[in-house]
Structure formats: structure tokens, C-alpha cells
């Protein structure tokens with residue numbers, strides 16, 4: 001696209017009026033159950049994704065003592081730190097604010113047998129009602145697969161009884177402990193078994209759980225490990241299904257990408273650095289690295305962790321606002337704070353004018369995206385409104401030329 005064309009483009013209507021504003025701004029709560037056998041890795045993944053822990057920080061005291069010491073040194077408030085074995089006692093509840101309108105109520109359910117029995121009996125209704133998502137974690141190294149399956153099926157039965165519309169994700173975890181040549185077949189066998197047992201359970205109950213058009217129960221399975229980016233891929237997919245307004249956000253990310261001639265845009269959630277939305281131009285789509293989204297999450301979390309270490313700031317502090325990388329004649333890239341709850345990554349073909357125009361346009365777009373990201377009645381929502389978000393649907397023309405002059 002020529003520079004002139006770009007200058008004539010505007011951010012008009014970048015946020016469409018398709019969805020009523022009251023819908024966009026509604027605060028949505030989702031109860032997410034994190035379940036599985038004790039030691040399968042639930043709290044570890046939660047700490048890595050939502051509390052910026054490094055994988056090595058999750059090692060339990062009963063293994064080598066270093067993990068919990070690291071957590072203590074960092075002033076962690078997680079309950080498992082207070083417990084010598086590191087196991088979660090009963091249920092650890094956390095509320096994670098996600099992209100403004102979404103609050104995840106994360107129920108990290110300690111997996112020791114006595115607790116499991118309790119969830120399935122006395123606390124059955126309390127634990128299993130109003131569940132939006134069940135994430136069931138299997139330890140791939142477990143020696144008692146039959147027992148694990150039996151517990152899983154008890155959980156599925158309770159879910160069918162109290163939350164038949166819940167979406168089920170299955171994580172076959174600790175894959176790093178399996179030889180890489182065997183990973184795929186072990187994962188496939190385990191998932192096949194899970195699907196078969198789930199289908200039997202649903203058939204005997206006669207009702208329940210969302211199904212695919214094929215009639216199969218809709219279970220999404222991932223092979224994960226805290227030691228590589230697979231964890232980010234799984235959680236990005238889980239979150240992707242939950243974020244409200246995502247279709248609208250995605251449409252507008254595409255609009256922005258075309259306007260600034262980007263090759264790729266990735267939108268990260270601020271705390272977890274999960275990629276919640278992305279867009280590629282036809283050229284960007286040729287990028288052979290299909291796992292680049294989860295790789296970027298992983299890299300940025302490590303980067304943030306190093307910044308925290310060297311600047312002495314808390315783990316969950318903002319750490320950085322801007323990052324830019326110009327690779328000569330190959331590409332330019334920047335990552336910048338976008339809205340209250342997001343960071344944006346923009347990859348562009350080389351060229352200073354294009355780069356500068358993109359930076360300015362992203363700044364302008366941020367004000368408009370803020371509307372989708374901040375629920376009504378909050379300070380940020382009000383700020384977004386003041387910044388012009390109210391007129392988004394009407395489309396206030398703002399044009400930036402590729403030479404960086406605003407009109």
C-alpha cells in the first residue's frame with residue numbers, strides 16, 4: 001500500500017457497532033475448576049501462568065527444598081507455601097481479572113484423596129455448580145492410570161449433574177519426563193482412553209456435556225510441561241474460549257493490522273502474557289514458526305522475570321512498557337503497553353516511515369480498544385470514555401500518514 005493510501009485510511013469505525021454497548025461492557029465471571037491427582041502440577045501451572053513464577057520456583061520442599069525457599073524469599077502469599085509438602089490444602093481460590101470484563105474464579109482443588117472424596121460428597125453441589133470450565137490435569141508419569149481414570153470419571157459425573165454445559169479441557173502434564181520419541185503416542189493413547197471413558201459416562205448418565213457435531217463429547221486435550229512453551233499454548237486456548245468481546249477485538253486487530261501494513265499482530269493479556277488474539281497478513285502467514293505465540297509468551301515472561309530480579313520490583317509489577325527491535329532490512333518489531341490489560345506486538349516490514357506511522361496509529365487505536373477492555377463503572381472505563389471511546393461506533397476520523405504526521 002502506498003503512503004498516500006495509508007494517509008487516507010483512518011481509524012474510523014475500528015470498533016464496530018455490531019454488539020450493543022451494554023453487552024460489551026457487562027462484567028462476566030467464569031468459574032474455572034482446576035482438578036487432578038495430588039502432585040500432578042496444578043498449582044505449579046497456576047503460579048507460572050498467573051503469578052509470574054519460573055518453572056524452577058515450583059519445586060516442592062519435599063523434593064529439594066529450593067522451590068519453596070524461592071517462593072518464601074519472593075514473599076509469596078500462595079497458601080501452598082505455608083504447607084511443608086507444598087500440596088494445596090482443600091481449595092485455593094483466586095480471582096484473576098482478565099481483559100477488563102472477565103473475572104476468572106480459579107478453584108485450584110488440592111488433589112489428595114481425602115479432599116477429592118470431600119468435593120465429591122459433602123461439597124459436591126458447592127464445588128460443581130456454575131462451572132464454566134473444568135481443567136483436569138493428568139500426571140503422565142502416574143503409575144496407577146486406572147485409579148486416575150476412576151477419579152476423573154467421578155468428577156465428570158458430578159459435573160454432568162451440576163454443570164452440564166461446562167467445557168472440559170484435559171491436560172496430560174509433565175511430558176518432559178517422557179522420552180521425546182514416545183511423547184506423541186503416549187499422549188494419543190491417554191487421550192483416547194479419556195475420550196472413551198467420558199463417552200461411557202455420558203452415555204450412562206443419558207445427559208450432559210457439550211458435544212461436537214460428530215456427537216462426540218467436546219473435550220480439548222493438550223500435552224503440557226512447565227519446562228517448555230506447551231503450557232502457554234494450552235492456557236491461551238482455554239482463555240481464548242472465555243474472553244468476552246473476542247470476536248470484536250479480533251475483527252478490529254485485523255483492521256488495525258491492514259491499516260498499518262503489519263505482517264503480524266499479537267495481543268497479550270497483561271498478567272499472564274498469554275496471546276489472546278492475533279492477526280497475520282498473507283505474508284505474515286508464511287512464517288514457518290507455528291509455535292511462535294507460545295514461544296513469545298514464554299520469552300516475555302522470562303524477560304519480565306529478569307527485569308524483576310535486576311530492578312528489585314515485585315513479580316507482578318508492570319516491568320516494562322516498550323520494547324523495540326529493528327532487524328536491518330528484514331523486519332521491525334515493537335511490543336508496547338496497549339490497553340489497561342493488554343500489550344500489543346507488531347511486526348512490520350522494514351522502513352522507518354512505516355514504523356513511525358505504525359507506532360502512532362497503535363497509540364490512537366489503544367484509546368479505542370480501551371472501550372472493549374474496561375468494564376462500565378471503572379476508572380479505566382471512564383477514562384476510555386473521556387478519550388473518545390464513546391464515539392467509537394460513530395467513528396471519529398483520525399488519520400496518520402506513513403511519514404508520521406497526524407491530520
Ligand SMILES: Nc1nc2c(ncn2[C@@H]2O[C@H](COP(=O)(O)OP(=O)(O)OP(=O)(O)O)[C@@H](O)[C@H]2O)c(=O)[nH]1
Nearest residue numbers: 038039040041042043044058060087088111225226
Ligand atoms: N517434571 C515436571 N515437574 C512438574 C511439572 N509441573 C509441576 N511439576 C512438579 O510437580 C510437583 C507438584 O506440583 P504441584 O503443582 O504442587 O501439584 P498439585 O497438582 O498442585 O498438587 P496438590 O496441590 O497436592 O493437588 C512440583 O515439585 C512441581 O515442580 C512438569 O511439567 N514437569
Ligand SMILES: [Mg+2]
Nearest residue numbers: 042043087088
Ligand atoms: Mg496444588
